[in-house]
Structures are given as C-alpha cells and as structure tokens.
Amino acid sequence: MKRRDFLKITAITTAGSMIPISLKAAQKAHIVIIGGGFSGATCAKYLKLWGGRSIDVTIIEKNPLYTSPILSNLVLNNIKNINSLKFSYTGLINYGIKILNTTAINFDTDKRVIYTENGKKIRYDKLVLAPGIDFKFPNKYDINKIPHAWIAGKQTLILKKQIDSLRDGDTFIMSIPKKPYRCPPGPYERACVVADYLRKKRVKVNVVVMDENQDIIVEKKAFGSKFKEYGIDYRPSCKIINVDDNKMEVTYSQFGYMESIKGNVINIIPNQKAAKPIFLAGVNDGDFAPVDTKSYESLIKKDIYIIGDSHKSSQPKAGHIGNGEGKICADAILRNLNGYPVFDNPKTNSACYSPVSDNEATWLTAIYRYDPTTKDMKIIKGYPKSGMPSKKNFVDMFYWAGNLFSDTFS
Template sequence: MSKSTVQLDVRQAMWSRRNVLKASAGVLAGIMGAQWLPSLADELSVPHIVVVGGGFGGATVAKYLKLWGKDTVKVTLIEPNAQFMSPIMSGMVITGQLEADRISFGYDRLRDVHGVTWVQDRVTAIDSVAKTVTLEGTEGAVVEPLAYDRLILSPGIDFVDVPGWDPLKLPHAWGSRAQADLLQAQLNAFPEGGVFVINVPTYPFRCPPGPYERASAVADYLRVKNKNAQVVVLDTQPDIFVENSLFHALYDELGVQYRGNSKITAVNSGQDDGSGRSVTFVTLTRNELGEVTGQSEPETLNAHVINLIPDNKAAPILYAAGLLDANQLWAPIHPLTYRSTVVGKEAIYILGDSIESAQSKAGQMANAQAKVCADAMLRELAGQPIYEHPITTAGGFAALTQTKVNWIGVSYAYDPAANNGAGDMVRTHFASAPEPSEIHWQPMLQWANNLFADTFG
C-alpha cells in the first residue's frame, strides 16, 4: 500500500451524544446523560479539573468532561508537546508506509471546539494537600501553582532501566515521534546480511501484540528491500502469548528466529556510527506452574539494529506524587472511577498504561477508561451515584506485512468480587482475525480514523 492511499482525517467525526452512544456499542451503557447538569449549575463556583498528559487517556477525558459537563466544569489540559504522535499505526511509519504527520495531532480542536484550556507546559510537582500542581514554565519566569478540585493524570509509561542502554542509539520506538524516526532511519541504513533484534518485555506492558507485530512487519520490510536480514525475537515469556499459532506460522514464513524464555540482562549501545551494538541475555527455566526457577549462563548477540523495549512501569510523576511505592510497577486505582486508592490522594485520578488493572494497556483502552472516568467524576460532583457496571473495550489493527493486516478485540466488565473482593475489570470477550489479510486494510484505516477523531476531534 502506498503512502498516498492512507487517508486519515481527525475532523470527520460528529459529536452528538446520540452518535457517541451508538458508536460505543455498550462501552458507555448506563451513562446518565445530562440530568446532573442542574445540580452543578447551582453551585457558586465551577469545579476546576486539571488533566495532565495529552495522549489517548488525557485528551479524551478532557474532551468528554466538557462535551458532557459543558460550562458546569472548567477543564485545563497540561501537555508540553504541541502534537501527540499516536503509537497506534506507528509501525507503518517505521516501515515507511505512512508519514508521521498523518498520525500526529494537536489540541486546537479541544480548545476551540470543546472549550478545554490547553497549557503547553510540564508539571514538575503535585501537592495533594494544597491541591496544586507546579509547572516548569519558561526559564527565568515565575509560575504560580495551578489549583485544582480534581486532578487526572494520564502520563503514559516509563521503562525499567537496562544496564548499558542508550535510547538514542537503541530506540524503543514505543511512544514518541523522535524514537519512531530514529528506528526508521536505522532500518533505512540497514546493511546487507545484517542482524535485527527486537525483544518482548515482561508482561504486562503497553500494547501486548505490538512487539510480535513489529517483528513480522520489519522482517517483511527487510525482505522486500532484499536485505537478506536475520531477524531475532527475544521473548521474556515462555512462548508467544498473543495469537500464538498465527505468529509462529508467520515467523516460519518470514524466517524470523524466535527465542522464548530469553531475558535481556544488559546491552552495549555501541558507537555513534552504529558499530559495537549487542544484547546480553539469559535463558530462563521454569517449573510446571510457569515460575522461574533458574537461568542459563549469559549469551551475547551482536546486531546492527536493536529495537530494545525494556520492561514497562508507571510514569515518574506518579512515583514523585506518592501514588505508588518505589517497589511497585503500577499505580493502584478503583476501576469504577479511576480514583487513586492511596490514602490522602482521593482527589487524584489516573488513566491509561500506568495503572494497576487487569485491563490491557492500549491506546483505545485509555480512551474507554477516560469516558468511564469522566462520567463518574461528573456524577460525583453532582452528588449522584456512580454507574456500577462499566464495560471497556479495546480493538487493534496492525499491518503485519507490506500487504496484510491483522486485528484483535477484547472487552472487560466490572466484577465486584474480583481482586480479592476489592473489585476489578475482568475480561469477558476476546476475538481475532483467523489470519492476516489484505481485506483488513480499509477497516484498519476506518478504525484508526474513528479513534483519532474520538480523541482529538
């Protein structure tokens, strides 16, 4: 598929409540409409809701708070970047099938159409007692702390450090335009007969099918370029845990070398010219319960391009704000509201990939969580009971080769008995394409366009 045939337009969606409910097919079932508006309108002061992070979770919750709350709430979105490049579809940027601008979105429509105040700045501190956030500001300028009544954090993820890792030489390409551009440039300069290594981090991590999808897409890209490449997948898991038979068949077809139970312990990021790059890993042994019982001696593999995706963890701002302990990877929340469960942080809510939840870590999941959070918050502000039966869904399409696309879909429902009686979202449905096919191209573009428009339109 040529670049010119990929058409994405964030402006195409229409935002009547009827269309939102129709498109959501149950995700927003039970949302109470606008009956809480008179309660909020009677208040002497308008609640100020500050949202930190302008990705799928943050942009969506800011938009829907204003879409449903209108002038009864003031919403400020704090995001330092002028544009957000979607991790969804970014694999096609890396393989040269899609321009990065096509999946990069600003915040002008949130501001101009929906009335969200956008502050292009970075939060450096959160005071949960005073209910303020401190902004970085410009050099030399004095910036007053910004007060909030409710604070929603949707900051994305961070990575567990790997000894020897320099992301400017070994890109993760797992969430920023600069990283995607770097990996694309390294693949463009890939030598004949070279070695490409990609790893699958320890679950849970952002976009579970993603590393498997990228391995096949890159292998096919290098095959088309006649690079005679060796593509190696080092998976921390014992085996492919998403669409196992599909990916094994595809790897056999493309000549991808898959190695399960392979945990990276260190890397050599190499020189500026790309020489000297390598990964050191061990092979894990497990018992019948899947528990790690031992490991092999370290093995080192030299490579020309290493797409290193370290184990994921919550974003730094959440640790700094005391929303989880240093020994935790994910921030605890209650999935009926996405409010932090940490004592003293009751006015803080967390969305997206940094939360502790059985839900998949994915862009469309953050989008769905944002609507549940927005509805719950508006109900709470109006003194109304929250909806106790939310459903969240996430779908995903990806180009696995230059011509074939795959898709999966998953949904979750709230179960009060889950998580030892504390309540959690539990998976209720999973579906996937029986095999990648050319017929999924147009549905993929329509799905992506709808999600982008729902978030930023």
C-alpha cells in the same frame, strides 16, 4: 435544588447508561488532566461535552503536538509518514478546554497543587493522571543509538533510519518486554512489519526476536505463522541483562544460561512502569497505580484519578481502551461533583489491529465488565477474539484508527 439553579443535560456513558447532570454555576470545579494522549484527551473532551460550563478543564501536556504510537510501526515500512500521526489540540480548545504546554514536575496533593516546569502553580479540585509509560532500562545506554521507538516520534524516525541502513548479512535484534507493557501485540507486529519490509527490499537480514515472556502472549497462531513464513529467529524467555551501545552487543539470560549477541541494529523495548507523575503524586503501588475501575479513582488518594497505561488493572495497556477509560472517568467525576453515585456496572472494550506486512493485518478484541468483589474489570466469556492476517483487515485498520483519532482529538 431550585429549577433556576441548574441546567440539566444528559450524558451517555460507554456503558450506555443515561444520567442527568445538574450544573451549578456557583460550584465551578477545576479538573486538571496531566497528559493529552488517548486517555487524557478523551477524558477532557467528554468532561466538557457532558459538564459544559459548570466545570473548568485544563490539560497539562509537555508536547505541543501528540504523536500516535498507534500505526507508528507503519512508518518503518514507508506506509505512513510520521506527520500523518501527529495531532494538534485545537479540536479540544474548541470545546473550551485549556491546554498548558509544559511539564508537570511536582504535586502537593494535600494542598491540591501542581507545580509546572514553567514556574506555574496550578490548583485543582480533581486531578486526572494520564501520563502514559516510562521504561525500566536494564542499564544505562544511549537510546539515540539503541532506540526503543515505543513512544512515537523522534524515536520512531531513528529506528526507521537504522532499519534502512541494513545490508545483506546484517543482524536486526529486537526485544519484547515482560508483560504488562504498552500494546501486547505491538512488538510481534513490529517484528513482522520489519521482516516483511526487508524481505521485499531483497535485503537478507537475520531478524532475531528476544521475548522475555515464555511464549508469544497474544494472537499466537497469526504471529507464529508469520514468524515462520519470514524466517524470524524467535527466542522465548530471554531476559535482557546488559546493552552495550559501543560494541552493539546485548547480553541476556535464557533458561539459566548467559549469552551475548551482536547486532547491526538493536531495538530494545525495555520493561515498563507508569510515567513519572504517578510516582511524584504518590499514587503508585509498585510500578503502576491501583484504582477502582468503576471510576478510576486512586485506591491510595481521594480525588485523584488514573487512566490509560499508567493505571494498574487487568485491562491491556492500549489506546482504544484508554479512550473508553477516559469516558468512564469523566462520567464518574461529573456524577461525583453533582452528588450522584457512580455508575456501578461499566464495561470497556479493547481493540488492536496489527499490520503484519505492507498489505495484511490481524485484529484482537476483548470486552471487560466491572467485578465488584475485586473492584477490577473482568474479561467477558468468549473473549478475547482475534482474526488471522488478511488484506481486508489491513483496509479496516485505517477506518478503525481514523474513528479513534477523531473521537479523541476532534
């Protein structure tokens, strides 16, 4: 390649490697990303930062503003306002990323075409799917009466209003899905935040937590001690069989027995699967999409990449690690477009801060390294690490979240 044909820039991957990327104007590739959440928005931003004018990047996102699920449990106890968790895409537009506010409704992966709800047909060279999660509801019921509040926004506000309507002697029921699900500590965090809020409001409510897992799956010491302190009725191995929004009743099985329980407010967080685009593009194996985590390219279809909560790997489904996956995927796509091999030893990091009251939080972190035999990420010895509830963690949580929000959307 002649010197005048390309411009060299340097990209720093999350693994700390430095790569030269040659940019040939004549070969402008179009990379389309479905979903502008933590993984998709980060991938778009770093594709443009590292790829510059050699590529076109488009995000197809159904909502004009993104609402962060991270910190959304703090809307329930009045620490956060939902509007402070909303992010516009102006920051990304300033990098030269095109945002299409519409829903991707179908894919022709042979012709490399995406069909959108507003009647457009969009061609791509590389497709990144970052659409997040969908739910496996146990039966049909009205989610405006029995919210999940696991995709933040309107659902969070419905649950907030219901929690504020609770009175002495009432019962609040919430369920915890079977893993894998979005944000492993999140439901335990929610139970603590709600119980602490009601206690401080001096409303005596019976808080029942029905977990489909056999035990608290993360930070058992921290959440277990808070459950005890708050008097939470924690029930392990509870599979939700039926939700009745008329009778406000949940039927569940536990240790081979069927039981029913009535609640004044019921918050079912259903079991989860990848969001619809994964199935429409035909890149799923069961509920999620298998990938080679060296690049996040699909193991089923070439030139399609899946990042964030909808991919299948040993990593947790979380926003902080989704941000890292977005960077590794951007790096791999640029290397591939420029004829370089992908970086073969990526590392990722997950981090969650969990509020457990209106002034204390815990944390959980882990580091993963690529394992070439399984093509999956493997947790590094000594991890996960976690911290017990403290006021310092509560303060640090906002610095951590601010950094993540700004690295993703600004």
